[in-house]
Amino acid sequence: MSEARHDWSKEEILAIYNKPMMELLYEAATVHRVHHDPNTVQVSTLLSIKTGGCPEDCGYCPQAARYHTDIEGNDLMKVSHVKAQALRAKASGSSRVCMGAAWRNVKDGPEFDQVLEMVRTINKLDMEVCCTLGMLTENQAKRLAEAGLYAYNHNLDTSEDYYKDVISTRAFEDRLETIDNVRKSNVTVCSGGIIGMGEEVEDRAGMLVALASLNPQPESVPINALVAVEGTPMAEMEPVSIWDMIRMVATTRIVMPETQVRLSAGRTEMSREGQAMCFFAGANSIFAGDKLLTTPNPDVNEDMAMFKLLGLNPQKPFVKVAQPTTTEAVDSELVPLGEKPKWTRPEHKIERNEIAKNNKKLVE
Numbered sequence: 590m591s592e593a594r595h596d597w598s599k600e601e602i603l604a605i606y607n608k609p610m611m612e613l614l615y616e617a618a619t620v621h622r623v624h625h626d627p628n629t630v631q632v633s634t635l636l637s638i639k640t641g642g643c644p645e646d647c648g649y650c651p652q653a654a655r656y657h658t659d660i661e662g663n664d665l666m667k668v669s670h671v672k673a674q675a676l677r678a679k680a681s682g683s684s685r686v687c688m689g690a691a692w693r694n695v696k697d698g699p700e701f702d703q704v705l706e707m708v709r710t711i712n713k714l715d716m717e718v719c720c721t722l723g724m725l726t727e728n729q730a731k732r733l734a735e736a737g738l739y740a741y742n743h744n745l746d747t748s749e750d751y752y753k754d755v756i757s758t759r760a761f762e763d764r765l766e767t768i769d770n771v772r773k774s775n776v777t778v779c780s781g782g783i784i785g786m787g788e789e790v791e792d793r794a795g796m797l798v799a800l801a802s803l804n805p806q807p808e809s810v811p812i813n814a815l816v817a818v819e820g821t822p823m824a825e826m827e828p829v830s831i832w833d834m835i836r837m838v839a840t841t842r843i844v845m846p847e848t849q850v851r852l853s854a855g856r857t858e859m860s861r862e863g864q865a866m867c868f869f870a871g872a873n874s875i876f877a878g879d880k881l882l883t884t885p886n887p888d889v890n891e892d893m894a895m896f897k898l899l900g901l902n903p904q905k906p907f908v909k910v911a912q913p914t915t916t917e918a919v920d921s922e923l924v925p926l927g928e929k930p931k932w933t934r935p936e937h938k939i940e941r942n943e944i945a946k947n948n949k950k951l952v953e
């Protein structure tokens with residue numbers, strides 16, 4: 590049984606979010622240490638395999654065809670190109686490749702077959718492979734699972750209440766349906782959101798209620814700060830304060846203790862000190878590479894220098910997501926390279942990792 594709670598109320602989450610900063614940080618860091626190695630952060634690489642020309646109208650996205658941005662559209666990348674990029678990412682410390690295509694939904698046919706081939710190819714490189722391709726049917730999720738997909742990303746973006754202010758071409762329920770279809774396959778779920786889109790703090794809490802009430806909770810939750818891009822409806826939004834990011838990361842860590850919290854878009858605007866606070870508050874993944882799909886991201890060398898400064902180690906691929914069951918069910922910290930993981934699924938007996946167990950002793 591997972592220790593995660595699925596019945597958080599918005600009021601409870603708001604009370605956590607609004608705690609005095611030092612209390613919030615202490616609580617989040619304590620939860621983090623129980624469930625994760627605080628000195629390990631996963632480095633992931635996000636690759637745009639098909640850029641621009643999307644028919645959707647997500648207000649934050651420069652890839653929507655209807656907005657006039659200076660994004661250069663590209664057709665679906667060749668498998669050989671994806672492999673070369675994945676190898677480069679692996680050589681610079683990434684253990685996960687996430688491939689994004691600017692589609693409303695996945696369509697069966699030659700392009701989907703090509704994506705399946707990309708998944709097989711990256712899977713053979715002993716890297717976690719994740720896709721974000723838009724809406725997905727149950728059958729398509731199963732085909733991706735058969736090809737070796739480790740995770741599927743489908744962000745809720747914001748609260749159900751605020752969703753229609755951000756996107757009109759699909760509904761919040763559509764997002765939940767795709768997540769449900771992924772859950773019916775043997776693929777882990779990655780789903781998070783963006784802050785700084787003009788939402789209220791209540792909407793941030795509302796999004797966390799929706800994510801935390803998924804059972805099981807997503808194995809991965811990206812927290813993005815809006816990167817306001819000229820030509821999109823959100824071009825004039827004020828930048829998100831680092832304190833809001835820290836609060837959001839810390840609250841996510843507390844309400845979803847076992848998930849991998851990903852510090853995602855917006856890092857170019859954050860100082861090293863700010864990012865360090867986010868890691869302390871429970872973020873344990875970053876995206877590497879100078880682009881996050883189409884928006885700027887810190888250079889990988891800068892990130893490695895930050896890791897050195899902070900004594901952080903990049904996480905190896907296929908670390909079992911800590912979903913403690915019993916203290917007796919203990920397994921090693923990492924799955925060695927080359928060994929395929931047992932996916933983290935609710936019906937599996939999930940082992941607690943050694944570090945989490947030791948840390949729990951320390952805080953008890």
Ligand code: SF4
Pocket residue numbers: 643644645646647650651652653690691692693723
């Ligand atoms: S976020 Fe995705 S679905 Fe929305 S416009 Fe951009 S590419 Fe399309």
